[in-house]
Amino acid sequence: MKKKEDFYKRKAKEEGYPSRSVYKLEEIDKKYNLIEKGDNVLDLGCAPGSWLLYISEKIGNNGKVFGIDIDDIKIKKRNNILFIKKDVRKINKSFLANLNKKFQVVVSDLAPLTSGIKILDCQRSFELSRKAFEIAKLVLETGGNFLCKIFESQLVDDFFKEIKGNFKFAKKFRPKATKKRSKEVYIIAKGFNSDEPLDYSIGFVKFLGCKIDLSKRPFIPRPETEYWVSQVIKHIIEEFNSGQTLICLDIFSGSGCIGIAILKHTKNTIVHFSDIKKENLGQIKINLNLNKIKKNRYKLVHSDIFKNIKEKYDYIFANPPYVAKERIREVEKSVLDFEPKISLFAGRDGLFYIRKFLKEVRNHLKRNGKFYLEFDSKQKVEIAKILNGISGFNYQFFKDQYKRWRYLKGGIYN
Numbered sequence: 001m002k003k004k005e006d007f008y009k010r011k012a013k014e015e016g017y018p019s020r021s022v023y024k025l026e027e028i029d030k031k032y033n034l035i036e037k038g039d040n041v042l043d044l045g046c047a048p049g050s051w052l053l054y055i056s057e058k059i060g061n062n063g064k065v066f067g068i069d070i071d072d073i074k075i076k077k078r079n080n081i082l083f084i085k086k087d088v089r090k091i092n093k094s095f096l097a098n099l100n101k102k103f104q105v106v107v108s109d110l111a112p113l114t115s116g117i118k119i120l121d122c123q124r125s126f127e128l129s130r131k132a133f134e135i136a137k138l139v140l141e142t143g144g145n146f147l148c149k150i151f152e153s154q155l156v157d158d159f160f161k162e163i164k165g166n167f168k169f170a171k172k173f174r175p176k177a178t179k180k181r182s183k184e185v186y187i188i189a190k191g192f193n194s195d196e197p198l199d200y201s202i203g204f205v206k207f208l209g210c211k212i213d214l215s216k217r218p219f220i221p222r223p224e225t226e227y228w229v230s231q232v233i234k235h236i237i238e239e240f241n242s243g244q245t246l247i248c249l250d251i252f253s254g255s256g257c258i259g260i261a262i263l264k265h266t267k268n269t270i271v272h273f274s275d276i277k278k279e280n281l282g283q284i285k286i287n288l289n290l291n292k293i294k295k296n297r298y299k300l301v302h303s304d305i306f307k308n309i310k311e312k313y314d315y316i317f318a319n320p321p322y323v324a325k326e327r328i329r330e331v332e333k334s335v336l337d338f339e340p341k342i343s344l345f346a347g348r349d350g351l352f353y354i355r356k357f358l359k360e361v362r363n364h365l366k367r368n369g370k371f372y373l374e375f376d377s378k379q380k381v382e383i384a385k386i387l388n389g390i391s392g393f394n395y396q397f398f399k400d401q402y403k404r405w406r407y408l409k410g411g412i413y414n
Contacts, residue, residue, distance in 0.1 A: 017050040032190065040059075040065075045111065105146070112124035197338055228374065247313050251274045253274060254280055271298050274301040320354055327350070
């Protein structure tokens with residue numbers, strides 16, 4: 001056995017790997033095809049770096065491997081390797097959110113500093129492996145793969161069953177490069193079967209520098225919305241002097257992300273938030289407090305579109321439900337399974353709420369007031385027809401960051 005151990009150690013040195021553990025990963029990957037070219041991979045307990053090197057070579061230039069360890073790595077930097085020095089045990093949801101990544105693979109070679117007391121070492125190994133598993137559940141995309149090392153003990157069987165319940169395939173495996181006296185075994189799991197959106201799993205999302213809590217499961221803010229709201233903020237900052245107070249309405253508010261971003265980045269603005277769901281108003285209150293918005297700058301209104309809206313506004317921001325039921329097959333399964341349908345669907349053609357909004361919005365705009373409306377890119381022609389059928393509107397359509405028609409800015413002729 002000593003000769004075999006020396007063989008892997010010598011081979012690692014000859015091939016430029018800082019440790020022999022790379023041959024465990026190589027055997028597992030070749031046998032079970034865990035890692036593909038172009039994958040994003042999270043490597044937990046990556047020091048000294050042998051697994052990072054192997055993964056880097058396997059995923060190629062179009063992939064990325066993130067390595068995390070409390071110890072430094074002993075390899076040269078590569079463009080597709082990002083190392084973060086951190087105690088894996090201290091990783092939280094906020095840290096994972098800042099990675100802003102979904103991963104196809106999560107691997108863990110985490111191991112405790114051994115004490116020589118078997119029961120204690122096995123318990124510590126189990127705790128590290130469980131932490132890796134909890135991280136994997138938060139960041140793996142549907143169908144993703146997971147690999148972790150654990151010391152054999154009575155804790156392993158139940159832990160294996162738990163992992164197996166979250167994947168289509170799971171197996172315990174002991175690679176040939178494992179030392180004979182070692183207690184370690186690897187759990188291989190393929191085909192992660194949770195479709196829950198990462199933002200719900202983490203519990204919040206960042207939106208133009210604001211932290212938007214999602215604990216009540218509102219509609220998750222989209223990058224397209226973030227883009228056009230950023231343009232609105234630029235316009236407000238450029239066009240209005242600091243002494244002018246602007247009264248705004250964030251209608252179909254959901255999480256409140258639009259109005260909160262406006263309040264966070266502009267001075268002398270007041271925003272009224274309106275939504276048909278009382279749960280969403282509760283979510284908005286959480287997010288207003290989270291982002292330290294003063295109470296004199298906002299008002300919450302429970303209303304079905306404009307039903308309970310009595311005031312007129314300088315700006316109205318609307319991101320209504322606009323998914324057409326006839327296009328339901330195009331909607332991602334995770335969206336259908338987890339996000340509120342009341343925030344998605346708007347009749348056969350997706351224009352039910354948009355028609356109502358456009359019919360009534362003029363009654364709630366001040367002189368020279370403006371409104372912004374988000375829509376599906378395929379609805380532009382129909383929305384133009386609706387607007388042309390209502391006298392007195394001027395409007396302009398705009399594209400999002402993906403060059404798709406996404407929102408319009410409208411007002412009333414003087």
